[in-house]
Structures are given as C-alpha cells and as structure tokens.
Amino acid sequence: MSGPEAGLHSAGFWDTYWRGTHENAAHQEGGAQEPVLARFWEEFFRRELAARAEPAILDLACGNGAVTGHARRLVPELRVHCSDFSLSALLDLQRRYPGCPCVVADAAHPPLAAASFDLVVSQFGLEYAGTTALEEAAGLLAPGGVLALLVHVHEGAIYRECESNRDTVNALQSLNILGLAREAFAAGFALNRGECSPDEFRAAERAFTPAVRGLEQLLRDRGPTAAGGLLQQLYQDIAHMYRRMSAYEPDDILQWLAGLGAELGAYRGRMQSMLDAAWNQSTLDTLAERVLARGFRLVQRDQLAVTGSTLPAAWTLVLARD
Ligand SMILES: C[S@@+](CC[C@H](N)C(=O)[O-])C[C@H]1O[C@@H](n2cnc3c(N)ncnc32)[C@H](O)[C@@H]1O
Structure with missing residues (x-):
C-alpha cells in the first residue's frame, strides 16, 4: 500500500x-x-x-x-x-x-x-x-x-530481523490458528450447553490440532523470542484458555481472540512498515x-x-x- x-x-x-x-x-x-x-x-x-x-x-x-x-x-x-x-x-x-x-x-x-x-x-x-x-x-x-x-x-541488520519477524507472522497467519481456535472454543461451549454432539466437538478439535502442531513447530524452528515473543504468548494463552474454557464466557473468548488477531496484524504491519521505510x-x-x-x-x-x-x-x- x-x-x-x-x-x-x-x-x-x-x-x-x-x-x-x-x-x-x-x-x-x-x-x-x-x-x-x-x-x-x-x-x-x-x-x-x-x-x-x-x-x-x-x-x-x-x-x-x-x-x-x-x-x-x-x-x-x-x-x-x-x-x-x-x-x-x-x-x-x-x-x-x-x-x-x-x-x-x-x-x-x-x-x-x-x-x-x-x-x-x-x-x-x-x-x-x-x-x-x-x-x-x-x-x-x-x-x-x-x-x-x-x-x-x-x-x-535491523531490516533482516524485521523481515524474519514478518515472515514468522505470515507463517503463523497461514495456519489460521485463531479462526480454528474460535471454532473449537465455540464447539466446546455448545457442547457444555448441550447444543452440539461430542462428535461435532471432536471434529472441531481435530481441525484445530494441526494448527497447534504448526505453531509448536514454528516455536521449535524460530525460538520463543521470535516475532517479539508473540508466538510464545499466543501458545501459552491458547493452552491456558482451552484448559480452563468453562471458567470463561464465550464473549470473553471471542473478544480475546479478536484482540490477539489485531495485535498480530499490527505487529506484522509495523514490521512491514520498517522494511518499506x-x-x-x-x-x-x-x-x-x-x-x-x-x-x-x-x-x-x-x-x-x-x-x-x-x-x-x-x-x-x-x-x-x-
Ligand atoms: C522505529 S520508531 C523510532 C522511534 C524513536 N525515534 C526511537 O528511536 O526510539 C519509528 C517512529 O516513527 C513514528 N512514525 C512513523 N511514521 C511516521 C510519520 N509519517 N510521521 C510521524 N511519525 C511517524 C512511529 O510512530 C514511531 O514512533
């Protein structure tokens, strides 16, 4: 742009x-x-x-x-x-x-x-x-x-680091982990309310799992400080929220996921603006x-x-x- x-x-x-x-x-x-x-x-x-x-x-x-x-x-x-x-x-x-x-x-x-x-x-x-x-x-x-x-x-040197950070965020975004997390959380809440079957919940979880594995691989490849520590934070937060899903309201989870998406987008944009400048x-x-x-x-x-x-x-x- x-x-x-x-x-x-x-x-x-x-x-x-x-x-x-x-x-x-x-x-x-x-x-x-x-x-x-x-x-x-x-x-x-x-x-x-x-x-x-x-x-x-x-x-x-x-x-x-x-x-x-x-x-x-x-x-x-x-x-x-x-x-x-x-x-x-x-x-x-x-x-x-x-x-x-x-x-x-x-x-x-x-x-x-x-x-x-x-x-x-x-x-x-x-x-x-x-x-x-x-x-x-x-x-x-x-x-x-x-x-x-x-x-x-x-x-x-700074250019190269920003480039690597931007590429890391691109790789993360290509996993669609936030979208799949949203589906899995939604299915989890629906299951708790008796509004979906265990099979439907397991299907959402199965779709989410490769994205989590992809994130783990990214963390292994690029280290916990990659992209300013955002990946590591995302991984820990998702694990925490997923384990304690019943302690949260669905809207809180949706807002939190939207916030993470915005933070990742802003971070990527900032890295790209450094490269362009x-x-x-x-x-x-x-x-x-x-x-x-x-x-x-x-x-x-x-x-x-x-x-x-x-x-x-x-x-x-x-x-x-x-
Ligand atoms: C890499 S930071 C450097 C900040 C500061 N000079 C320093 O050395 O810590 C780039 C700064 O430029 C600002 N910035 C970017 N584009 C700008 C623009 N078009 N006009 C004014 N400030 C801008 C950002 O808000 C940010 O504070």
Missing part, C-alpha cells in the same frame, strides 16, 4: 505498539540495544550543545524519546520539541521527559514554522514519512542549523542531493556497524545549513 492511506494504517500499527509502553522501543526489534547508536547521539549532542546557547531542538518521529533521552542525559532540563504521529508515544515521552513540548503530526507535513530550529534530529523515524520528509525537515532549520539522522539500512545507497544519495542543492553542506554520511554482525545497523546522515 502506498499514499496517504498507507500512512494512516501505519499510524494505527505504531499507536498500538506505543500504547504498550516499551522502554527503548526502537531497538527491541532489530536486536539493537546498540551502544553504537547511543555513542553517535552522545557525540553529536556533546558537540552541538557545547557550540550553542539555548538551541531550539526538534526530535522528529521521536517515539517515546530515545534520542531526546540522549540529549537530556547531557542537559537534564533541556527542552526538546518532540513530534510523532502516535499520541500514545508522545504521552509516554512526556512522562519520561517532562517539559518537552509535543505535537502529534505526520513528519511528511510537520506543522512547524520554517527555519525555526537549530537542531533537527531523527532516529529510525523520518524515513517512514516518505521521500519528501527529508526536505521538509531541512526546511525547519534556521541558518547555521544541523540536521542529524539515523536511518534504517535496506538489507541491514529502509533506504538503500541510491535513495540516500538522491534524497541527500536534493537538500545539498538547497544551501546545505554534508557533515557526515556513513554507516554504523552492529557489534558482532557484518551488516550495518544504520545510515548516518548529518547536514548543516549554511
């Missing part, structure tokens, strides 16, 4: 995620509790904050404030303006970093005054907002301002060139490597406005 609708769907996936409040959330997928990312921001803020008195700073597609957190560790009361299209992310950010002004906005069209910031930063965020977002962000910088980004690398070398060069043509100079364009992997974790892009 592309165009504005893709953005709207994506906002839903991300909001579902941030409603769960995950510390250091950007890094939970991609395996990157990466010191190399933290080092990049520490060095960036140490250098830029030392050079400026009371800079106006914007963290774009900020999530719950991973980058803002790096700046606040250096200057605890620093007011960083923060923007994301997920309200839940911003509410969490305001709890963690009180005093940071927040605006819910699509980074493709930030409703902020042109040339009003000294520093604009984004970590694994701006690339989600489409190919014009970099120019939009650059337009927010005052003369002498600096734009610093960490961007997902197409086929990099990643930049290859040519995208990076093309988009950077457009900004360089508008009176900016290149300070840094590089890749950060993940510890213990041959794959890069992120593009770095730092551009300064003359």
